Amino acid sequence: GDSVTQMEGPVTLSEEAFLTINCTYTATGYPSLFWYVQYPGEGLQLLLKATKADDKGSNKGFEATYRKETTSFHLEKGSVQVSDSAVYFCALSDPTGGYQKVTFGTGTKLQVIP
Amino acid sequence: DAGVTQSPTHLIKTRGQQVTLRCSPKSGHDTVSWYQQALGQGPQFIFQYYEEEERQRGNFPDRFSGHQFPNYSSELNVNALLLGDSALYLCASSFWTADNSPLHFGNGTRLTVT
Numbered sequence: 001g002d003s004v005t006q007m008e009g010p011v012t013l014s015e016e017a018f019l020t021i022n023c024t025y026t027a028t029g030y031p032s033l034f035w036y037v038q039y040p041g042e043g044l045q046l047l048l049k050a051t052k053a054d055d056k057g058s059n060k061g062f063e064a065t066y067r068k069e070t071t072s073f074h075l076e077k078g079s080v081q082v083s084d085s086a087v088y089f090c091a092l093s094d095p096t097g098g099y100q101k102v103t104f105g106t107g108t109k110l111q112v113i114p
Numbered sequence: 115d116a117g118v119t120q121s122p123t124h125l126i127k128t129r130g131q132q133v134t135l136r137c138s139p140k141s142g143h144d145t146v147s148w149y150q151q152a153l154g155q156g157p158q159f160i161f162q163y164y165e166e167e168e169r170q171r172g173n174f175p176d177r178f179s180g181h182q183f184p185n186y187s188s189e190l191n192v193n194a195l196l197l198g199d200s201a202l203y204l205c206a207s208s209f210w211t212a213d214n215s216p217l218h219f220g221n222g223t224r225l226t227v228t
Contacts, residue, residue, distance in 0.1 A: 004156075034216070043118070043204065043219035044157070089156055100145060100208060101170050102217060104156030 002027045004105035006090045012111045013080055021075040021108045023064075023090035031092040033057075033066055033073040034102070038087045047075075047088070080112045116141055118220035120205050126226045127195050133225060135190040139207030140218045145169075146188040147217065148180060149204040157204055163188055164210045192225075200227045 007022040025031065035047040035057070048057035053068035062077045073090060090105040119138045127133050139146050145164045149157035159172035163182035182188045186207075192199055202224050206217035 036217075041221075043221040044206075044217075045219065046216040049216065091156075100147060100162050100210070100215070101159050101172070102147075102157075103159070104149075106154070106156045 002103045006105035009109040016079045019077040031094045034091040036089040120220035124224045137205030143207035145210040147206045151202040
């Protein structure tokens with residue numbers, strides 16, 4: 001079945017540091033890939049997405065590139081801020097399972113210190 | 115524009131009891147999905163409703179059932195509660211007809227089974 005594996009946290013960075021959160025996936029079909037973010041006390045919200053190989057999703061300074069050859073979708077940001085502290089979830093939706101069913105990774109907690 | 119709303123926010127039940135959780139989708143959305151998020155884990159897909167029918171189901175027992183009403187709101191019912199059902203239950207809404215329509219999540223209902 002479909003699965004998503006992401007690096008374990010917590011990840012602690014100083015403000016303005018470079019961020020990478022690794023994510024790899026296994027899917028039956030040709031999935032769409034997502035990063036969702038969960039800020040403290042809030043629900044999950046979509047951060048960015050990519051729907052085909054070599055697509056780059058970007059939002060709020062975060063980027064991730066759909067790498068079909070390595071089945072990866074790593075999240076990056078050049079300079080993190082304290083306000084980026086949250087839990088980040090890599091996810092996929094597989095057309096063979098119906099696009100509306102989303103499979104999530106276990107989440108990576110990011111803490112940014114001033 | 116109201117987002118996804120869930121009620122109640124917290125609930126404490128005893129083993130063997132039954133519980134009903136409620137969800138109102140984001141205005142304009144016609145599809146509701148339910149997810150279970152155990153502590154420290156990613157959300158796990160329970161099932162999805164569209165046009166008042168269950169369209170997809172994850173790997174959850176029949177103790178988990180749901181309903182969607184004509185106004186698109188939804189209920190999640192869990193019978194014969196087990197300690198392992200303690201989790202955050204998330205409702206997400208989306209458009210059925212749009213491939214890769216991003217999920218909009220509510221803040222969840224925290225269920226504790228004692």
